[in-house]
Amino acid sequence: MKPTRAPQRDRRPERDRPRPGPVANQAMPAQRAVEVSAPATRQRPQRRQGALPAEKLPIILEVAPNSDYALLDSGDGEKLEQYGPYRIVRPEGQAIWRRALAQAEWDRADAIFTGDTDEEGIGRWRFPKTPLGETWPMKHDGIHYLGRFTSFRHVGVFPEQASHWDHMASMIERAARPVKVLNLFGYTGLASLVAARAGAEVTHVDASKKAIGWARENQEIAGLSQKPIRWICEDAMKFAEREARRGSHYDIVLFDPPAYGRGPKGEVWQLFADLPALTDLCRQILTPKPLAVVLTAYSIRSSFFAIHALMRDSFAGMGGTVESGELIIREKAASRALSTSLFSRWIAP
Numbered sequence: 001m002k003p004t005r006a007p008q009r010d011r012r013p014e015r016d017r018p019r020p021g022p023v024a025n026q027a028m029p030a031q032r033a034v035e036v037s038a039p040a041t042r043q044r045p046q047r048r049q050g051a052l053p054a055e056k057l058p059i060i061l062e063v064a065p066n067s068d069y070a071l072l073d074s075g076d077g078e079k080l081e082q083y084g085p086y087r088i089v090r091p092e093g094q095a096i097w098r099r100a101l102a103q104a105e106w107d108r109a110d111a112i113f114t115g116d117t118d119e120e121g122i123g124r125w126r127f128p129k130t131p132l133g134e135t136w137p138m139k140h141d142g143i144h145y146l147g148r149f150t151s152f153r154h155v156g157v158f159p160e161q162a163s164h165w166d167h168m169a170s171m172i173e174r175a176a177r178p179v180k181v182l183n184l185f186g187y188t189g190l191a192s193l194v195a196a197r198a199g200a201e202v203t204h205v206d207a208s209k210k211a212i213g214w215a216r217e218n219q220e221i222a223g224l225s226q227k228p229i230r231w232i233c234e235d236a237m238k239f240a241e242r243e244a245r246r247g248s249h250y251d252i253v254l255f256d257p258p259a260y261g262r263g264p265k266g267e268v269w270q271l272f273a274d275l276p277a278l279t280d281l282c283r284q285i286l287t288p289k290p291l292a293v294v295l296t297a298y299s300i301r302s303s304f305f306a307i308h309a310l311m312r313d314s315f316a317g318m319g320g321t322v323e324s325g326e327l328i329i330r331e332k333a334a335s336r337a338l339s340t341s342l343f344s345r346w347i348a349p
């Protein structure tokens, strides 16, 4: 199979757009800003000794239309999705094909992302039928949470991640012992809620105070307030470094970093420069009997072969298997696949 180019979808919240910094500067378009080579400031992790883990690739993990969420149709640069009660239209750069459904179906949309103002929040959405509030009730596999119209065309959930959630939940349940999960770059917390419901003790880290607030609200709405979740607003790298120094350990680590981001104190996250060090830290903070480390990457010019090679290097000597490929969403109207992100995961022996 030919190496696949990374999908162009940009999942960065406003705060994570490139700003002047040691590497990115405003003169650089966003895509180019992440292509620079690693700055000297980040020390490269030591080469790990031992045999590389077994490998499985390419693997395509697919989310099919279901009663909570469906990609109804796509084409002509847009996608039509059903999020619980609402039909939503958003731009989709990859949809260079023709729409399959009639215009009348698209005209039934409840919300359309226009992005035509600089306003924060709901102002960038248009509601053709009736004005909607900022949030609405959503469900994933029985877990209730809030969908949300955000200023950066996101809706508070990335449905393609459900493939990882299901896999993680079954690992936690099969383990039949206490399992500790670390969710770095956790956003509105769906992965954390799925892990907690499956019985894990969860640590959720995100740089955005707002996202942490939304995630806590989701925990309440899901009726999972009694479950052990630590919500931490911090830079993911700093947190992982501290956990390594303290000797804290986790059985499962999830990390879904943006191409470019900022910690709460302005710490700069650049995926190509920082991912090797963070991946190595994820290995350092594993328990003696770990289960998995799951990496997702999006909005980068790369192939899953790149993160696959990084993960195999990083888990050398640990046994197990590194599986890599793409997360896709299967469209309902014409069964087309919409690729959303690359992933690579190390599964313990």
Ligand SMILES: C[S@@+](CC[C@H](N)C(=O)[O-])C[C@H]1O[C@@H](n2cnc3c(N)ncnc32)[C@H](O)[C@@H]1O
Residues within 6 Å of the ligand: 011, 012, 013, 016, 156, 157, 158, 161, 184, 185, 186, 187, 188, 189, 190, 191, 205, 206, 207, 208, 211, 234, 235, 236, 237, 256, 257, 258, 260, 261, 262, 263, 267, 268, 269
């Ligand atoms: C696209 S979201 C991850 C989505 C999440 N995995 C999910 O499935 O819902 C990226 C998140 O990374 C956070 N972020 C960006 N830079 C960060 C940093 N340096 N440290 C920690 N979190 C960061 C953002 O606030 C955002 O919530």
